[in-house]
Amino acid sequence: MKIALYIIGGLVAIFLLLGLFGPSSYEVSRTKKIEAPVDAVWPYLATFEKNYEWSPWMERDPDAKISYEGESGKVGAKYSWSGNDQVGSGEQTVTNVVEKELIESQLKFLTPWESQSDAYIKISPADDGAASEVTWGFKGNNDFLGKVFGVFMDMDGMIGGDFERGLNKLDSLVMNNPMPTASGIKVKEVELEDRMFAGVKDVVSMDKMQAFFATNLGAVFQAAGDKVAGMPVGLYYTWDEEKGQSEMAAAVPVSAPVDNFETFNIAGGKALLIDYYGAYEGLGAAHGAMDEYMKANNMEARTPVMEEYITDPETEPDTSKWLTKVVYYIK
Incomplete structure (x- = not known):
């Protein structure tokens, strides 16, 4: 016990x-x-x-x-x-x-x-x-x-x-x-391949850009024929709000150079991509979102900035369905 x-x-x-x-x-x-x-x-x-x-x-x-x-x-x-x-x-x-x-x-x-x-x-x-x-x-x-x-x-x-x-x-x-920006537009980080474009480059007044595209893209498509490799793009090398003009190119992705048109070779690599749906007048918001994202992440873009116009306005009257791929290549 x-x-x-x-x-x-x-x-x-x-x-x-x-x-x-x-x-x-x-x-x-x-x-x-x-x-x-x-x-x-x-x-x-x-x-x-x-x-x-x-x-x-x-x-x-x-x-x-x-x-x-x-x-x-x-x-x-x-x-x-x-x-x-x-x-x-x-x-x-x-x-x-x-x-x-x-x-x-x-x-x-x-x-x-x-x-x-x-x-x-x-x-x-x-x-x-x-x-x-x-x-x-x-x-x-x-x-x-x-x-x-x-x-x-x-x-x-x-x-x-x-x-x-x-x-x-x-x-x-x-x-x-993808990270949503303060504007609500989503920015994706992607890896892109090298691409070739044919087109016309000039310094264009902002109020004449639509006419510049209309005048040149049809001619490029016709001359490129079976070399066409995608939808038309705008390549933007400068954007001067004060002067109201941009050094830019109206171009088409191609598989080989096209006679009588300038060739633009863009190296691939890291890039930022926005799939923007809406009328072209609203694209400024997408570019603003890109600027915001790059600033937040200490990134710097290399020229040109590209807008790729995926939807043909002639076949789709609803502007809310127009897809524009906005691409910023990163240094």
Whole structure:
């Protein structure tokens, strides 16, 4: 009997010692470099609605009940979930936001057991702004029982893999979706092949560009014959708003040079592309979006800038269906 009491007493003593001297806090985090600028990544971090798209836990219960409260992306915004045994139930509330740098939140698990932690997502530019470094983690303090369990539980091993999987999903999400600019026009980064064009180049007043295209494109198409390799383009070498003129070419993609017309060889490589739908008068918005994107990502274009007129206005009267591919080749 005394031996049993000694054993019980010893276990109680160990339990008390663990509760007194076990780890008082915990923190788990993972960091990933994403080959996209902060402006492209931040929208996926800034709101709970976007967080859901790369959450490693919600895929365990696609039928979990989700609700949102408060102003999205602002302090006080709240996200609640209730699902199966794998995800449990809980809520997360934004406590601090530093735009394009940091989001902090309070994370409460309600089932299968109650606990509270402080979650955070940090983002910073990398590679001179061309990439981003994202750190995702959570931390908290252990109560008496938490200190006891903290001795035996490998929190990093239990949760770290989930953070890694979530950051990998975030990376895929960002890289597979073109970044929306402030204007709402999406800019895609692409790799283009070398191309050859035949056409006419001149300094043209902006109010006479339509006539310049009309006069020259028909002649180029007719002379090129079976050498034509695509739809007509405008190649813009300068754009002078003050003088109201542009050094430009009305041209057609061809498979070989065309007699009596100038040949324009454009080297391929990295480029920015916008698929713009609408009347030609609205193309200024697409060029504005390109300027915005290049400034945000420290890019510089090489001439010429190209507009490729995919839709023939003669066969499609609805201007909202006119597709113009706006291309900026990057140095």
